[in-house]
Amino acid sequence: MAGTLFDKVYGCLIGGAIGDAMGAPAEDWHYTDIRPTFGQIRTFLPQPARSRDGAPGQITDDTSLRHYMCLAIIRKGGRITPDDYARVWLSDLNPLRLFFTERIVVEKLKLGMNPWETGRGQPLADAAIMAVAPVGIINAGNPSQAFQDAFNLSSIHQDGVERDAAATTAAGFAAAFEPDATVSSVLDAMVDCSSFDTRRLVTIGRDLAAETGDVDRFTEQFYLRYLDRSFPRPPAWVWDKDRTVSPTSREVLPIVAGLFQLCGGQPEACISAGASFGRDADTIATVLGGLSGALFGASSIPADWIEQSEAANLDFFREVSPDEDSNFRSTAAAMVGALKAERDAVARRVAWLDALVADV
Template identity: 70%
Template sequence: MSAALLDRIHGCLIGGAIGDAMGAPGEDWHYADIRAAFGHIDRFLPQPARKRDGAPGQITDDTTLRHYMCLAIIRKRGRITPDDYAAVWLSDLNPDRLFVTERIVLEKLRLGMNPWETGRGQPAADAAIMAVAPMGIVNAGDPAQAYQDAVAISSIHQDGLERDAAGVVAAGVAAALVPGATTDGVLAAMTAHGSFDTKRLLRIAADLAAATGDVDAFTEQFYLRHLDRSFPRPADVSWDQDRTVSPTSREVLPIVAGLFALCDGDPRQCIVAGASFGRDADTIATVLGGLSGALRGAGVIPADWVADSEAANRGFFEEVGDAGPPDFHATAVALYDVLHAEQRRIAARAEALGALLAA
């Protein structure tokens, strides 16, 4: 067993879970309000806005969806399609853990809609980008395939830019898992796979990170210059141009890329920067935690964060029950085993192709 690869897979999963839980208390907040109340969020805080008991460290829908994507991969013993992912939604997923846009998808699936098309017409939201890291894991070392698989799997969630941005993040995870990977290399892989739209967003992030050179300055300037104000609001709910949140990849992707660069892919710094950004902070921090954890491994994440995350989410894994692994580390081991099955599949494909070429 490659201890280094397993540590990086675990780092991706646990880093994402930690970022999710650490960012949740600051979700929908303005960064200035977070600074006034907490300074920077560098610890697990109570989550009073959550439906469950709101205890510190508990995951949200971000990690829930990511874990069920892991389950689909583990059950398939390899790369998955939207049909495989949908089967897990229909058999295992707890709708109480979903955001409203995700519950719409679940109802579409229950009605029998094609999982490759349930994302059509969905409001632009970031369900795909927050869930997609396992597509990078199952395609470790192959950013191009990770991008393609992620765009396909994301059709269950969203359409348009949201799918493309999810593919970009999956490509980054696949690149991060390679020995010797660097922050610049991960960002280059993300830039190499995507549309004009995602490349432009990554360019915005790179330029702003270079111009500011600092997480707090980047945060302040992003609020002033690049907020996405497109997400719908009910007619009876007030709207504020600076404080009403748009949980979209058009906003999340450049924030993640800019903070990842400024923190040089260090998980602790990435997670704190994401959790302290405000806006859709749990998604920003979970994507940052997954990318940086894949790059640096679980071994560099503060041990108390890892232990507290595992302890806080025992109830989630008990809810999943015998349908899946009992914790994040066990999930990482199961995904590592899947990579052996992928290796055998690729070897068989290479042998068959060699026979064809020799014929």
């Protein structure tokens, strides 16, 4: 779909960042409130609840976590384990950028808990699915390996269906990098690389998209039929079955699958639809932005969106990198470098296997 590997990797990272920042102002909103207030969201809006100073375009925990995973992959020069990921959490991560569920994980790691097990007992939440795109990048074209790696890495975040959903989504990211990838092939890879629960969730989204045939109709029907109400609520807080948000993959995964299909995987349409959906809008839009950016490349994303996103997040990169030129673009270049190193490691193994079986 896109011209070059770098274009697709940069599209994946910057598309995810744009979706995150564009969806954040509508997070926790109901779609019936978003429409009269914003219409379809197609620009960066102030987000006082989720950014440092309320300025438009700033990322939230979604992109922060994804970047920490990129750092682990870049430093390793290839595929990583939860131990590699945990080292970045302990050395580079700023807990103030994270949601409460992940702050709990930070404390577990500081206490010396095994990062393969810190996700056990965590509240169901979608931190793993929001962070997983780099696993698809380093396993480009290999959805089944992306699924396995993401399942292991997600053990640092959560357990159960949240872990499965992150693994299934990673398979979709890996499939999007294939030269002849299409919307259908990406979603097919997610169905093929799945647990029973995640296969069902992807299928729900695809079927509802086919039934409704329209983003607005899909949104309306999803709210009526498929909202997840499982996320805990502090006892003193009022709970409303239709408006209290559950930031879980049981919602995010089918919404992503359905909107990705309805929007034809086009980044501008995907990001706007995800940001305008409400509920956990920043996570919905960040996954859609990353998938569509990986499929079509950064060259298919509006240039002004990319420019604004890079400019709005310079402070974040200064926080995690001493290099003044560090940004999403340079991170994409480093991820391409890591993928080349992974390619070289695979080539060495193939050569070793050729020698090993030569006389068999």
